[in-house]
Amino acid sequence: MSSTGFTGFTLQFRDIPAVRHVARRLHNFPDCDMGPGRKYKFHLRRQRIRISEILYSGKRTTVYLGRCTNGTEVVLKFTDPEDILAEAGAYDVMADIQGTAVPYIYGVLHGKDRKGGKMSCLVMEHFGTPLEREFCTLTKAKILDKLVAVHHAGLHHMDFAERNVLVEGDDYRIIDFESAEEHQTPCKWTYKFIHHVDDDDVDNESAFVDCYVVKLWAEQMEFWDHGRLGLCHVVFVPKSDKLPSQSVVDAMETFIGLNMKTVYYPKETKKITVRYFVEVQRRLKSGQPLEELQEQRDWITYLVHKQWHEERNEEFEPPSMDFKNRRPPTSYILSAPSKLACC
């Protein structure tokens, strides 16, 4: 108990549905008394916290959204008490980057289950929502710089993944430090990703990129394209003037291999994919806006396939998609199949 008369908290679970979740095991559920331990300071005054939502529920972990009496939203993570302490320890090491690279932590609350066993939860600020899978180079740069901040604070995350990144507007926080380990020697990485958003490559010998783990994650997230374009995630080709930029490629993804009666071998798929993007680039260069091209994606895909099969004197029978209905206004049909650019 602290000198402020701090004795405990009541977590009120009356507003959430009657589904399975970890805190149901708490003594006196749904009005559960918990209190801060001696190890870590707790940064909220004693009060009732109304639990309003379950944000995540797994076999041994449940994450709740709670509301303090003054309206502040907090996130409460219940999992095995030893993991909570390990994670609280990691956040303690990262005190200087709480609220910037990782969430701000209020502290740990302890209580008992119905059988007298220990139960604990980590209480932290409510920040954003989990990151969606598709994200651009600028987003990657911001996230990777935050990962570097974690390294500079002295930790390896050990479970870094998109699911452990939260986004709110254009800001990010890395979470889930249960498995974090000490960065044995101070991290020497000094390359600021945000200053290198347009870089294709990086000099592996450079003293600025001297941390194997950060490098590995940057490669995993494809921060550098190493002069290559990834087309529809399966075909990699050198960058060229004939092909659009990676961001246009990503915005114009399509399905390759339309003909019902054809088995497309990887070599052919690659050629058709490249032709499709060459056609996209040709149209872009002729002044057609990207938004229009996105609407015509199916049509362009159809034209490229049609030409491909005509060249082989093969019957072309696309699936039941009615391309005629998707046909854009006549003014856009500048390229008859026979005039399609090819490479």
Ligand SMILES: [Zn+2]
């Ligand atoms: Zn490092």
